[in-house]
Amino acid sequence: MTDAIVIEGARKRYGEKQALDGLDLVVERGTVHGVLGPNGAGKTTAVRIMATLLRHDEGVVRVAGRDVRTEAAEVRRRIGLLGQHAAVDEKLSGRQNLEMFGRLYHLGARRAGVRADELLERFGLADTGRKAVEQYSGGMRRRLDLAASLITEPEVLFLDEPTTGLDPRGRAEVWSAVRSLVGGGTTVLLTTQYLEEADQLADRISVIDSGRVVAGGTADELKAKVGGDRIDVVLRDAAGLGLVATLLPGGATVDEDRRLISAPVSDRMAALTETVRALETAGVEAEDIVLRRPTLDEAFLHLTKEGVA
Structure with a gap:
């Protein structure tokens, strides 16, 4: 055919x-x-x-x-x-x-x-x-x-x-x-x-x-071209963004307006447990914690910016 x-x-x-x-x-x-x-x-x-x-x-x-x-x-x-x-x-x-x-x-x-x-x-x-x-x-x-x-x-x-x-x-x-x-x-x-x-x-x-x-x-x-799973953490107070970013895996990105920190993870459940423990140790309150796959929007922005095949 x-x-x-x-x-x-x-x-x-x-x-x-x-x-x-x-x-x-x-x-x-x-x-x-x-x-x-x-x-x-x-x-x-x-x-x-x-x-x-x-x-x-x-x-x-x-x-x-x-x-x-x-x-x-x-x-x-x-x-x-x-x-x-x-x-x-x-x-x-x-x-x-x-x-x-x-x-x-x-x-x-x-x-x-x-x-x-x-x-x-x-x-x-x-x-x-x-x-x-x-x-x-x-x-x-x-x-x-x-x-x-x-x-x-x-x-x-x-x-x-x-x-x-x-x-x-x-x-x-x-x-x-x-x-x-x-x-x-x-x-x-x-x-x-x-x-x-x-x-x-x-x-x-x-x-x-x-x-x-x-x-x-x-x-x-x-x-998958963007990377693997990610963990998103939304804080109640933007003042803790810098500290929490240092506690998450490498490659974390910070969005101050949304009080959001996003980082790539390899082990979903381990990353979630470690993140919760790190927040408790630092005394920082989270409004939301989400494990997610990359979106097609992120892939599109990455591919059209970088021009990679």
Whole structure:
């Protein structure tokens, strides 16, 4: 089985700016592949190239087994794209929007109507399908947007920051819909600014910085690049921060505003016991003590700052 997306050495320049600088990326079929990166890293440029909306200068880009430069029409038949901004008409009903997209894709009136009903049911919008979209919540609109991108049952779906501006409930609704898609065999490439989103959804993640991939792997593998477990100690009084920092293992960091000391540990339970004993000996009161794994946020900041693979 071929991979859903293969990019080798892709380059794209805008004047003096090198947007993509030898980008390499492989996305397996039937998975969610997250693409993370700071603003200006090249994420949206890469998506636009994969979706045949932009031509790259050098390299090879293949989507759904087709070359995006020489077989653009074939690629378009096999993909869907959900951008950052809603593409639906607020004055039309949900069903009318989906029917309109179906007609634009030349499905014919009957087939467009059938497909609209299928998608409304699939995304939990059957009861509201005849209401105007302006009456929808943010999460409902985004699910309708997602449904519209699936009118042609694409093999590969590009989601470019799909939950921007949504509240936690709306974001959870979209996450559930994406999981359902992948369960049905669709390949999803997801760009997002919400690292929790990538942590929740992505089977694998590529971190892009300065137009190239600087790290890749599962969320746990990326977190491991930061280091092992950590112990966080929040003190009641910031005056004890310096003293406690000297009592914790090497590499401790201090956040005075939050009265927080964080240090790497190798033995979780031993570290917890020793920390409590050290605080009692020093006569320092703690408000909270937590053992935790590194977060994807910490991994992202580390990887994009250091540029390590």
